[in-house]
Amino acid sequence: MSLDHQFDKKHLWHPYTSMSEPLPCYGVESAEQCLLTLESGEKLIDGMSSWWACLFGYNVPELNAAAKNQIDKMAHVMFGGLTHQPAIELGKKLVSMTPKHLEKVFLCDSGSVAVEVSLKMALQYWHAKGTPKSQFLTIRNGYHGDTFGAMSVTDPEGAMHDLYHRFLPEQIFAPQPSICFHEQWNSDSLLEITELVINNKSNIAAIILEPIVQGAGGMYFYHPEYLKGVRALCDEYDLLLIADEIATGFGRTGKLFACEHADINPDIICVGKSLTGGYMSLAATLTTEHIARTISDGKAGVFMHGPTFMGNPLACAVANASLDKLMNMNWQQSVKQIEQWLQQYLSPCHTLSTVKSVRVLGAIGVVQLNEAVDVAVVQKKFVELGVWIRPFGKLVYVMPPYIITEAQLKQLCDAIYQVVTPS
Ligand SMILES: Cc1ncc(COP(=O)(O)O)c(C=O)c1O
Known part of the structure; x- marks a missing residue:
């Protein structure tokens, strides 16, 4: 089913967004574990835990x-x-x-x-x-x-x-x-x-x-x-x-x-x-x-x-x-593991001229840029790379669900490296 984006754009206020020139929105059909499925059928690896909240990803049997x-x-x-x-x-x-x-x-x-x-x-x-x-x-x-x-x-x-x-x-x-x-x-x-x-x-x-x-x-x-x-x-x-x-x-x-x-x-x-x-x-x-x-x-x-x-x-x-x-669950072990992966896979960003600093603590990885990003442009690039990362200002960050796999986290970090690499 395709969503009525015209209605959404005209009538639904999204967070921190103008009603006259809203940022583009992607339609989500469903979500499972660390993957969001868009209405187009594309699957995105979730790096945001829906604003820090989804500890175990989506559609969790025990919570359902x-x-x-x-x-x-x-x-x-x-x-x-x-x-x-x-x-x-x-x-x-x-x-x-x-x-x-x-x-x-x-x-x-x-x-x-x-x-x-x-x-x-x-x-x-x-x-x-x-x-x-x-x-x-x-x-x-x-x-x-x-x-x-x-x-x-x-x-x-x-x-x-x-x-x-x-x-x-x-x-x-x-x-x-x-x-x-x-x-x-x-x-x-x-x-x-x-x-x-x-x-x-x-x-x-x-x-x-x-x-x-x-x-x-x-x-x-x-x-x-x-x-x-x-x-x-x-x-x-x-x-x-x-x-x-x-x-x-x-x-x-x-x-x-x-x-x-x-x-x-x-x-x-x-x-x-x-x-x-x-x-x-x-x-x-x-x-x-x-x-x-x-x-x-x-x-x-x-x-x-x-x-x-x-x-x-x-x-x-x-x-x-x-x-x-x-x-x-052994959440300490999962968070520690995510911390190590973030350190490893975000470290190439240190060398980029666009990057001011890279920092990691627990299951939080942050790349701070020298200039603010254009959210709409950057968001589109991330979606093309198969990941859901929503930056703000000069900050591109990930805060994944604790159940993320190494391959998924690597894909998130590689996408950040690619998107913030100067053109
Ligand atoms: C530290 C902190 N306090 C309060 C809030 C507000 O929470 P809510 O968005 O559920 O009202 C947030 C939300 O991002 C937060 O990060």
Whole structure:
């Protein structure tokens, strides 16, 4: 069946795209393991895991079975005043998997909403303590989502803060951490953020950041000692630390959660994306007993959030199956293997004059160019080479499903080399 691309082009808004001059879209008929089948019949190797989410690729038997099994019981019931087994089981899993002391779980609809919830938790915590605070500190080049609170802590240029001037709350931005993951550590890297904390501590509700890997804001990997230093700053000046693990959670960086690289525990964590193995939208915000109790004992007495699809049973059932699958496979070995292949097969890119840097961490491989790409042109070339890779700005990257084979990953990396080779 061929798709009605005319309708799509005229009526359907795609992400970050103009309605008058939309970028071309490719029709997908089906997807299986690491292959997307286009309506033309062409098969593309998936290098994106559908924006970091599909840990085990597509059409995964265990996840299909979980969805089918649950849908015959109930697709959804409200979470207000009702509860159910899929949510309870997921809560138990998240409490046991996430860093220590995070034991109160708020199930919500998407990553952006999980971030909103985390910001509200921090604000309500200080309000309940009788010392209200109204700002957040974060680091430049971060990305936390497209809703207003999340956007306010996303990089000001990346999130086009000018466009929403006076509507977006003003936050405090420290420079991007200067020392990369594999570089020699130098504690001077913490000087600026320390100064910002000292100057603004009475009004900072929390520091929010993506631990170790800044994703959509630049695909940058920073030094674990920086994260350790930020945790120590939060302890010293009595600030909360929110770790946005929406992109990094569930093994992507080589640790189950990226906070583990620095051996720190955040006060609040956000997870999403691959929580359901990339099947559907579900996210969660977890916090400590102390924060939850403080909020609950405060003047408001309740936490003020409750989305319609909170704890959706169908999504929770699939998330449970996905987390079981993850914990029952040797994901550490798979991610380590992908890391080695990425290092090996992306290394030829180092020599190209178009390339500024090549970096790999866990199952993330990034080629940063000197100039921004023309997405439509580059995308077409990738499709011709049989791969699905969607670059942005100067960044061409892959973040494959954990089940990718060596031959498939090599084809992805070879395609990158070919496409970024100067003509
Ligand atoms: C670190 C991080 N936080 C939050 C989000 C927002 O998640 P969602 O797109 O599910 O709203 C993203 C999405 O890319 C992300 O990478």
